[in-house]
Structure formats: structure tokens, C-alpha cells
Amino acid sequence: MREAMDIQDCKMKIKLLLTLGLAIFAIASHAQTKRGPVIVVGKVLSQKDSLQITELYFDGLHEKLMENYTQAASYFSKVIEIDPQNDAAMFELSSMSFAQGKQSEAERLIRDAVTVKPDNRWYWSSLADIYKKTNNITELVLVLEELIRLAPGMEPYYYDRANALMILKKTDQAITAYNEIESRFGSSEDLSAARQRILMQQGKPAKVEEELEKQIKDNPDDVRNYLYLSEVHAKSGNRDKAIEVLNKAKGVDPANALIRLALADNYRAINQFENTFIELKVAFEDPNLNIDEKVRIVLSFFPMFSDMKARAYANELASIMVKVHANEAKAFAVYGDVLFQEKKYNEARDSYKKALKLNDQIYQIWEQLLRIEVGQGDFQQAILDGEESLTVFPNQAELYLYTGIAYAQTNKHEKAVSYLKNAGDLDTEDPAIREQIYSILGDSYNALKKYNESDKSYEKALEINPDNSFVLNNYAYYLSLRGENLDKAEKMSKRSVQLQPDNASSEDTYAWILFRLKKYQDAKTWIEKALKNDTTNNSTQLEHYGDILYLLGEKDLALKQWEKAKSIGSGSDKLDKKINEKKYIE
Numbered sequence: 001m002r003e004a005m006d007i008q009d010c011k012m013k014i015k016l017l018l019t020l021g022l023a024i025f026a027i028a029s030h031a032q033t034k035r036g037p038v039i040v041v042g043k044v045l046s047q048k049d050s051l052q053i054t055e056l057y058f059d060g061l062h063e064k065l066m067e068n069y070t071q072a073a074s075y076f077s078k079v080i081e082i083d084p085q086n087d088a089a090m091f092e093l094s095s096m097s098f099a100q101g102k103q104s105e106a107e108r109l110i111r112d113a114v115t116v117k118p119d120n121r122w123y124w125s126s127l128a129d130i131y132k133k134t135n136n137i138t139e140l141v142l143v144l145e146e147l148i149r150l151a152p153g154m155e156p157y158y159y160d161r162a163n164a165l166m167i168l169k170k171t172d173q174a175i176t177a178y179n180e181i182e183s184r185f186g187s188s189e190d191l192s193a194a195r196q197r198i199l200m201q202q203g204k205p206a207k208v209e210e211e212l213e214k215q216i217k218d219n220p221d222d223v224r225n226y227l228y229l230s231e232v233h234a235k236s237g238n239r240d241k242a243i244e245v246l247n248k249a250k251g252v253d254p255a256n257a258l259i260r261l262a263l264a265d266n267y268r269a270i271n272q273f274e275n276t277f278i279e280l281k282v283a284f285e286d287p288n289l290n291i292d293e294k295v296r297i298v299l300s301f302f303p304m305f306s307d308m309k310a311r312a313y314a315n316e317l318a319s320i321m322v323k324v325h326a327n328e329a330k331a332f333a334v335y336g337d338v339l340f341q342e343k344k345y346n347e348a349r350d351s352y353k354k355a356l357k358l359n360d361q362i363y364q365i366w367e368q369l370l371r372i373e374v375g376q377g378d379f380q381q382a383i384l385d386g387e388e389s390l391t392v393f394p395n396q397a398e399l400y401l402y403t404g405i406a407y408a409q410t411n412k413h414e415k416a417v418s419y420l421k422n423a424g425d426l427d428t429e430d431p432a433i434r435e436q437i438y439s440i441l442g443d444s445y446n447a448l449k450k451y452n453e454s455d456k457s458y459e460k461a462l463e464i465n466p467d468n469s470f471v472l473n474n475y476a477y478y479l480s481l482r483g484e485n486l487d488k489a490e491k492m493s494k495r496s497v498q499l500q501p502d503n504a505s506s507e508d509t510y511a512w513i514l515f516r517l518k519k520y521q522d523a524k525t526w527i528e529k530a531l532k533n534d535t536t537n538n539s540t541q542l543e544h545y546g547d548i549l550y551l552l553g554e555k556d557l558a559l560k561q562w563e564k565a566k567s568i569g570s571g572s573d574k575l576d577k578k579i580n581e582k583k584y585i586e
Helices: 004-014 047-065 069-082 087-099 103-116 121-133 137-150 155-167 171-185 189-201 205-218 223-235 239-252 257-269 273-284 291-300 308-324 329-341 345-358 363-375 379-392 397-409 413-425 431-447 451-464 469-482 486-499 504-516 520-533 539-551 555-568 575-581
Strands: none
Touching: 047 069, 047 087, 069 087, 087 103, 087 121, 103 121, 121 137, 137 155, 155 171, 205 223, 223 239, 223 257, 239 257, 257 273, 273 291, 273 308, 291 308, 291 329, 308 329, 329 345, 329 363, 345 363, 363 379, 363 397, 379 397, 397 413, 397 431, 413 431, 431 451, 431 469, 451 469, 469 486, 469 504, 486 504, 504 520, 504 539, 520 539, 539 555, 539 575, 555 575
16 A cells, blocks of 8 residues: 555646535436436545545556556446546546447446536547447437537537438438538538538439539539539439539549549449549549559459459559559559459569568468469478568468478478468368368378378368368378278278369379279279370379289280380389389289
């Protein structure tokens, strides 16, 4: 416990107002709501109470500053237990509840605070924020009345009240509110726009058009009125008239990006895509047009990418964007996305790298970059970029997965297992990611001759997706090589060829398993299918074909297949012995 003198000094510095008050104190809120007045009951505070309240309040502020919100709330709650009228503690608790999304609790607390201190503008402002957040417009109007009472010179409060009345469709009251704004603060563009919205809401677009045309005549250089008028025409379905007005505005200010965008929207609405693109190009050349708006426009072309023209438009707009916004990572990221959709993977990769140089904190770019590098088989670069990405985002399963795949493909299976296990340990809700993790783990464990772990990994992958043909094929093949569970291997391999007919690798696996089961005629049928569907003259398949032919008694043909396998590839360790001894070697 701090010394009383220190507490008293602290009390004087903060100027915290502590009330000794009456035994019972009640005050009703100025804003009478449908729930009725709030009653806050107080009590007489002793000097000891006052000192304890001060200490608890300061402790609460300290914990709040340190972002220890639970402890801060505990201190403020204790303040209110001692002094039920302590509006400062109510305000702090309400603010923390609001930040945590506990709107009902925040509202209850701040209503108590404004009951105790009805002339504290910041309490009413906090209550207004809550009603805006919860879309409680009826209550918001009442709170805004209080704010206007307390700060009659604050113009935004009047606009908020008038706009809220508009939302409630209380048109007459809204008109009165806007008239009050004009009488207090004078005319303005915002006020004119608000009145035009009222007329539109009342279904009187002709009056809005008349007023805007008058404003254009009085001030022909103000392009905002042209834009407003074009919106009125567009909402009335008269796109040609909207375009006519905007072209007049373009004559006043040819470089205005907003005019160009409005024209583009109208041209797109009537399917004049060439004109749409012309206007967009001019707008994109403007460095002052918000890049987020440009990104939104480029992304809007993506659903139309089956159309070659749409792809070309998106590409050109994105290329303009990266020139105009050469220091914006998101410009290069979106250009990379466009190029990726066009299957221009090398160019997409370069664009993503430029984006990361500008800002390496965008996770999606790292993932997309690694996906391209792994897909292109550039595993060494994928390892380098994967390692770097994990220094920025160490808790992303996909980054561990792609880095693990790259290690596995370079035969660094110990490293691959380490990264893949990390990926598996992270909580990812995407079953496709978990399926991939266990699939590649199965392969790497098998390469390390950790067969028990390999089988368990494959089983986990098949639990997620029993019809993963890649896992079924590999699992079955590795079991057959070990001569284990051949019946299970046959079933898995058969399912694999059913899922992927005409896949030479799966057919070869199935033939090999049938061979191991001594079903030589069936094995011959499937190895011949594999050879027919594989145009690469795979040496392993040719060697298997020779093995099958030999055990079917076709020894001369078997020797020819072994020799052919040796001439085009490495084959097994026993291939030379088979050729030299002219017989099958187990």
C-alpha cells in the first residue's frame, strides 16, 4: 500500500472528482428512452474510501496502458463497488467492453455514466458510437440531441442527426433538421447533396435534376454537380443521358479520374466495353486516384477471364498501375495475380518478388510465390524463399508445406520431415493442406526407410480423402516393394487406376503388384496399358515388362525388354545381371 501523502498528491495531479454526496442519490438521464430513466444509487464515502478509490483507479489506468485489460477491468469494477456513482470508472469499463465487442455491456455502463454526469459530452459521444455500431438509429437520434445541447456549435452533430432521421424515413423531420443547419451554418455543397437525397427518397428525381442543372448553369466549372446529375440519370435508368452529362464534365476537366470512372461505369452498364476500357486507362494514369480503387477494378475482371479481351484489359490496366505506383507492393501483387491467371508464371514470379521487396509482410504473396516455384520444379529457389518467408510468418502451415515439398524433391528427406511435421503441428482447418502434408510425409519417411511412420502418414492422408489416387498409388507401390500387405496394396492400386484411367504410373504400379501376387497374365495386360499410355519409354516399366514376360515363359522377348530398358535409362541394380544371365533375378 502506498503512503497516504503520495496518494493525495496523485489525487491532486489527476484532479479526479470524488463525491462524498448524499446517502441516496438518483438522477434521470436527459435523454428519455423507451427503457425509461436509469437510477444510480450512491453512498457516503469516507476518506479511507476516497484514498482506496484513487489507488484502484490509478492501478486500473496503469494496467489498461499495459494492455492488461482483464486486470484493469478488475480494478475499475472494485472502484464501482466502493463508489457506485464513479462515472470515470464506468467510462473506462465501457470503453474496454466496446473494444472487445461487448456492446450491450458497454451501453449499460456508459448509460450509467451519463446518468451521473449528464453534461459530459464525451460520455454521450461514446454512447453515440455504440448506437452507430449496433445500428440503433432511434436511440442515436436522442443521443445526438444531447450532444447538440452540449455543443451547439458542432456542425457534424446536426448532420448526423439529420442523416439518422433520413435513415428512419422521417423525411419531414429530416428536412427541418437540414433547414436548421442552413440557418445556423449557411448553405454548402454537402447540404445541397443531402436535400437532393431527400428528393430522391421522396421519388422526385425531376426536381433533383432541375436543381442540379441550375447549379451547373450558375457554376459550370464545378464538376461535382455534373457527377451528381449523372448519378441521378443513372439511377433513373437513363444511361445515355448520364454519359452525355459526364462528357460535358470531361470537357471541363479532361484529366479528372472520377469523371472517367463514372463514364466507365455507365459504358459498362450498356455493354460498351471498348469505351469502358478507354476511360479506365485514362483514370489509371492518374497517380492521385486511390490505388485500392484501381486494385478493385482490376480484380473485377477476374470472373471474366475466360474472355481473351477481359484478360488483355486487366493486364494493361495492371501494367499501368505498376508504372504509376512503382512504390506500392499491392500494385505488383495484383499484376502478379493477373499474370498468374494468364499462366505467365515466370512474369508473375518476377512481379511477386518486386512486391515482396517493397513489403515482405503480405502473406498471400509468399504463398503464391512458393506455389509457382514448386510447380515449376525450381526447388532450390523454393527452399531459399521458403526459409525467408518463415522468418516473417513462422506460424503458417502452407509455407512449411511448400518448403518441405522442395526439400523432399531435392532428396533432403530429414529436412523435409522436419518442415512437414511443423506444418502438421500447426492448426489448419483446410483438409486439402493436411492431406498434402501427410502424403508427402509418407514419401519422405519411406525414403528414410522409416516404414512404420510412412504407413501411418499415408493412412492419415487417406482418412482425410480415401480417393487420393496419388497416395493410393504410392502407398500400394511401397508396400509391394517390401512384399507386405499385398492384398491391401492390390485393392488400393486398383482403386487408383479406376480414379485415374490411362495414367501410366498407376497402371505400372498395378501391374507390378499383380506380378508380386503371381497373377502374371493380368500383370502383362496392365503393363502393356502403361507402356501404351507412357510416351517417354520409361526404363522401369520396360524392365517390369521383361520380368513379367520371363515368368510367362517368353524369355527372348523378356531379354529384348531388359536390353531396351538399359539402353534408355538406368533401370534397377539387378538389370545388368538379368541381361548377362538371361534370366529373371528375384
